[in-house]
Amino acid sequence: MSVKVEASHGGIPHGKIAAAGIIIALVSLYIAVIGHEVLGFDYFAFFGGIAAIGALIWGNSAIKRLCSYGIGAGVPSAGMLAFGSGLFGMFLGIAIGAMTSVWIIPVAVLVIALITGVILGWIANTVLNMKIPVMIQSLAELAAVGALTTLGLRTVAIGGLELEAGFVFVAVGFIAVAFMLGAIALQHPFNACLGPGETQDRTNMLVIECGFLSMIIMAVISFVAVSAVAGWISLVIAIIGWAVSYKKYIALSKRDAAAWLDAKPFVDAEEE
Amino acid sequence: MQEIIIGIGVTALAGALAAVAGAAEDTESNIGSQGDPNSQVQLAPQMGYTHRIYNKAVSGEPPAYTLWVTLACGVAWAFLMMGMNAILAIVLGTVLATIVQGVYATTAYLGRTASLSKFGQPVFTDVLKSVTTVTMGHAFVAIFTTVVICYLLATVIGHPFSLPLLGIVWGLALGAAGSATGNPYYGKERQYQNQKFGAGVPISASGNIVRYAEAGQRSSIDNGFFTAKFGGPASGLCFGLIVFFELWRTVLFEHYLAGWGAVIAGAVIIIIFMVIDRYVEKWARENYGPYTEA
Amino acid sequence: MSAIAAKAGADAGAFQPVPSIIALVLAIIVIAVGFVLGVGQTLCLIVLGAALIAFGVHFVPVGGAPAAMGQAPGIATGVPMLAAGAGLAGLFGGAWAAELGLAVALAGGAIGGALMMAITCLMVNMSYVFGMGIPPASGKIEKDPLTGYTQPEFKSQGTEGHGLPFISYVGGVIGGLLGGLGGTLIYLELLAFYEAVMPAADAVGLAGILAVAMFLVIAVLAAYNITGTIEGPHDPKFKRFPRAIIAAILASGLCGLLALLLVALV
Numbered sequence: 001m002s003v004k005v006e007a008s009h010g011g012i013p014h015g016k017i018a019a020a021g022i023i024i025a026l027v028s029l030y031i032a033v034i035g036h037e038v039l040g041f042d043y044f045a046f047f048g049g050i051a052a053i054g055a056l057i058w059g060n061s062a063i064k065r066l067c068s069y070g071i072g073a074g075v076p077s078a079g080m081l082a083f084g085s086g087l088f089g090m091f092l093g094i095a096i097g098a099m100t101s102v103w104i105i106p107v108a109v110l111v112i113a114l115i116t117g118v119i120l121g122w123i124a125n126t127v128l129n130m131k132i133p134v135m136i137q138s139l140a141e142l143a144a145v146g147a148l149t150t151l152g153l154r155t156v157a158i159g160g161l162e163l164e165a166g167f168v169f170v171a172v173g174f175i176a177v178a179f180m181l182g183a184i185a186l187q188h189p190f191n192a193c194l195g196p197g198e199t200q201d202r203t204n205m206l207v208i209e210c211g212f213l214s215m216i217i218m219a220v221i222s223f224v225a226v227s228a229v230a231g232w233i234s235l236v237i238a239i240i241g242w243a244v245s246y247k248k249y250i251a252l253s254k255r256d257a258a259a260w261l262d263a264k265p266f267v268d269a270e271e272e
Numbered sequence: 273m274q275e276i277i278i279g280i281g282v283t284a285l286a287g288a289l290a291a292v293a294g295a296a297e298d299t300e301s302n303i304g305s306q307g308d309p310n311s312q313v314q315l316a317p318q319m320g321y322t323h324r325i326y327n328k329a330v331s332g333e334p335p336a337y338t339l340w341v342t343l344a345c346g347v348a349w350a351f352l353m354m355g356m357n358a359i360l361a362i363v364l365g366t367v368l369a370t371i372v373q374g375v376y377a378t379t380a381y382l383g384r385t386a387s388l389s390k391f392g393q394p395v396f397t398d399v400l401k402s403v404t405t406v407t408m409g410h411a412f413v414a415i416f417t418t419v420v421i422c423y424l425l426a427t428v429i430g431h432p433f434s435l436p437l438l439g440i441v442w443g444l445a446l447g448a449a450g451s452a453t454g455n456p457y458y459g460k461e462r463q464y465q466n467q468k469f470g471a472g473v474p475i476s477a478s479g480n481i482v483r484y485a486e487a488g489q490r491s492s493i494d495n496g497f498f499t500a501k502f503g504g505p506a507s508g509l510c511f512g513l514i515v516f517f518e519l520w521r522t523v524l525f526e527h528y529l530a531g532w533g534a535v536i537a538g539a540v541i542i543i544i545f546m547v548i549d550r551y552v553e554k555w556a557r558e559n560y561g562p563y564t565e566a
Numbered sequence: 567m568s569a570i571a572a573k574a575g576a577d578a579g580a581f582q583p584v585p586s587i588i589a590l591v592l593a594i595i596v597i598a599v600g601f602v603l604g605v606g607q608t609l610c611l612i613v614l615g616a617a618l619i620a621f622g623v624h625f626v627p628v629g630g631a632p633a634a635m636g637q638a639p640g641i642a643t644g645v646p647m648l649a650a651g652a653g654l655a656g657l658f659g660g661a662w663a664a665e666l667g668l669a670v671a672l673a674g675g676a677i678g679g680a681l682m683m684a685i686t687c688l689m690v691n692m693s694y695v696f697g698m699g700i701p702p703a704s705g706k707i708e709k710d711p712l713t714g715y716t717q718p719e720f721k722s723q724g725t726e727g728h729g730l731p732f733i734s735y736v737g738g739v740i741g742g743l744l745g746g747l748g749g750t751l752i753y754l755e756l757l758a759f760y761e762a763v764m765p766a767a768d769a770v771g772l773a774g775i776l777a778v779a780m781f782l783v784i785a786v787l788a789a790y791n792i793t794g795t796i797e798g799p800h801d802p803k804f805k806r807f808p809r810a811i812i813a814a815i816l817a818s819g820l821c822g823l824l825a826l827l828l829v830a831l832v
Contacts, residue, residue: 071790074331074332074644075331076331076332076335076644076647077644077646077647077786077789078786079331079335080335080646080647080782080786081782081783081786081787083779083782084778084779084780084781084782084783084786085779085783085821087775087776087779088776088779088821088824088825089824091772091776091824091825091828092824092825092827092828095827095828095829112824116820116821116824119592119816119817119820120783120787120817120820123589123787123813123816123817124787124790124813126582126585126588126589127582127585127586127589127809127812127813127816128787128790128791128809128810128813129580129582129809130790170768170771170772170775171434171765171767171768171770171771172349172353172434172435172436172767172771173345173346173349173433173434173435173436173437173438173439173771173774173775174346174349174350174436175436175771175775176342176346176434176436176437176439176440176775176778177342177343177345177346177347177436177439179342179440179775179778179779180335180338180339180342180343180440181339181343183335183339184330184331184335184336184339184376187331187335188330188331188376188379188380189383191329191330191331191380192329192330192379192380192383192384193383193384193386193387194384194387195314195384195387195388196387196388196390196391197386197387197388197389197390198387202383202386203383206379206383209375209379210376210379213372213375213376217343217346217347217368217372220347220350220368221346221347221350223350223354224350224353224354246375246379249379249382250382252386253382253383253385253386253395254386254395256386256387256389257382257385257386257389257394257395258388258389258390258391258392258393258394258395259392259394259395260394260395260397261394261395261396261397261398262396262397262398263396263398264396265324265488265489266322266323266324266394266396266483266489267322268321268322307634307642307643308630308631308633308634308642308643309631309634309635309642311631311634312635332643332644332647333643334643334644334647334648334650334651335647431658431661431662432661432662432664432770433658433661433770433774434767434770434771434774437771437774437775437778438658440654440778441654441655441657441658442658444647444650444651444654445651445654445655445682447647447651448643448647448648448650448651448652448682448686449651449682449685449686449689451642451643452641452642452643452648452686452687452689452690453686453689453690453692453693454693455633455634455642455643456633456634456635456636456642456690456693456694456697456698457693457697457698458634459634459635459636459642460634460635460636460698460700461697461698463635464635468722469698469699470698470699470700470722471636471700471722471723471725472635472636472637472700472721472722472724472725472727472728473635473636473637473724473725474637474722474723474724474725475632475637475724475725475726476724477724478635478637502693502697503693503697506689506692506693506697507689509689510685510686510689513685513689514655514681514682514685514686517681517685518655518658518659518678518681518682521677521681522659522662522663522674526663526666530666530667530670531663531666531667531670531674532670532673534663534674534677535670535673535674535677538659538674538677538678538680538681539677541681541684542677542680542681542684542739545684545685545688546684546735546736546739548688549687549688549691549730549732549735550713550732552688552691552692552695552696553691553695553701553702553713553715553731553732555695556691556694556695556700556701556702556729557701557715557720560695560699560700560701561701561719561720562719562720563719563720563721563722563723564718564719564723
């Protein structure tokens, strides 16, 4: 039958991880804005990927907190809900940025997504009677994570945050790729590491690995919209980041595994 | 008239490709052990049954395949925009998606297995190496054929959606069809081969999956041999029929009755499938069971 | 979905009158804001589409992990994704027929979703009957209300039933029908709205991805309402659908307003 969702306790508290993730995400997005607006080049597109990773670290911690309550559907569905609701905030934030100033976009996206998430969380908790203490906060956080991650991956692909460049991204459907990459990258680390032996550093390393992996794909796609130099910068950074984090993740798995066997049979307790 | 003939050709080709995609998808997910039956692979060590089965807990099959197919579509479309030849672009997109699939598969296996350390479930690196490459091979077939379907729909038939958006639609449908049809055959028939044939697995037997092969200890590749005989083709038939009839009813009948022709044709097809289902259920009740006296 | 089909809340089945009324009032406020901004009619139709989706999800027979072992009836996959699979297949058909007028496109979307479910459900039964030698049987009812077949004696020992009895099959088809209809309605409304102010390719891309996003939000909320698995319209859990519809009305009103503001503001 069903397996109980178990996660490690202790470790770095959720608040600290959330704060770190949100700061990484916003600072990186603003560096990308500075690159595009002040310095006038798109070489800083890769900071969008860093922003996505920051947001994913935050989101992973939130999803772990939410799913340890048992929400009646799998971990992946929480990722889908996060990105589905976050997308509206992202688009509206960018539209508001187009009317006012591009500097507003990251904060506007964050705030609108948080509000969307709060309302969805309230609906789930009261109307649907789920009564999960962290539901409202978690869905708000997840919607914000969905919005910031999509925004970050979009920045990798088009080099900036403005509306004008973005419609190429929407019309040819690259937004769909960013959407799915983010949704799976958000739910995968906790879903893949859950179990009684889950450790926080290993799961977080997997978040970083998933983030860089998603960034590789967006960097490949980015050659359509950004300058070749910017595309190569993003691609090289993404590949190096992915390789390092993947290697570290394997090392951490080796540390946590019961045994690390190559071409050996399992030994059954009953057979001995 | 020529438009209809091209449409019929695309319909036939897309249906055939979809059948291949469905079969490859199901075999891939069974070799990697993905989706609902994987709950038993996860459960077995906790019940004291150590095993050498893969544990590809990326997510359910529908979201996972949505990502692989959308990703391949997006990358292929990017290469096409850069002026690359279509076939090369699709192949390169599929290769990238397959690599991503392989990476996700390994991290899922390592993550889930390492988290089961309390129950003494070891990580088998030979399983990691042999099974991952086999699932990647099947995934390549499934993704490539689905992307080609999407490409045909976007360019030849002229569906308004862009290629990656079609990737979301058909990737999700592929995963849904493959998991719906293929999962029970892997979950019940293969994992619980030791249980009675022609009956569901009693809940009390949960976790006691078969861990030995014809010779030696079973790895997930042995599950692929088995499900490729029924679950794979059945899933292929399912996805193939979905794609074929979805296109066929529109291509042939859209021009009648100001578009209502396609709707009526679809409704008739649905009723025919309902009748077949009634027949199957009736046949099953007459030939199997009842298990207990009413 | 995956290994974690977790437990539901203690009394998750009860209808919540007070929050429901608050939610409806909020939804009316959201829609009123929509009318003030001049997008009221579009918003109303989007909300209607979302309500149809939420209702439709409750028809789809989903058994989750136990169904994959023949321990419970239904389709062996997750609720939100199966519903989304059918709904998006419908959306595909509806978007294709968009130029033929609203009625044809909506009907095309509905039939597209229903066709996907009709084929999938048939293949599920084929797999159980011809692959594993198991007849369909429901665990929740004594008699199939459509065929009159008695169920308990065809339930194998130690299970809650297996496969898709005809009532579940019909439920699946209706679920696909409503999902395809609702998804297509949302897409067409957004498309018509965006097409007025931006190039066609942008409008299709934006409307398409937002329709997909909204579909996923509503389907996941409805799945939370179902808490994992449902057998179809005869399942006692089916009676929970009013809550999901209210939830969908508010959620889609909010998301729809954001999606429409996108253009109303620019």
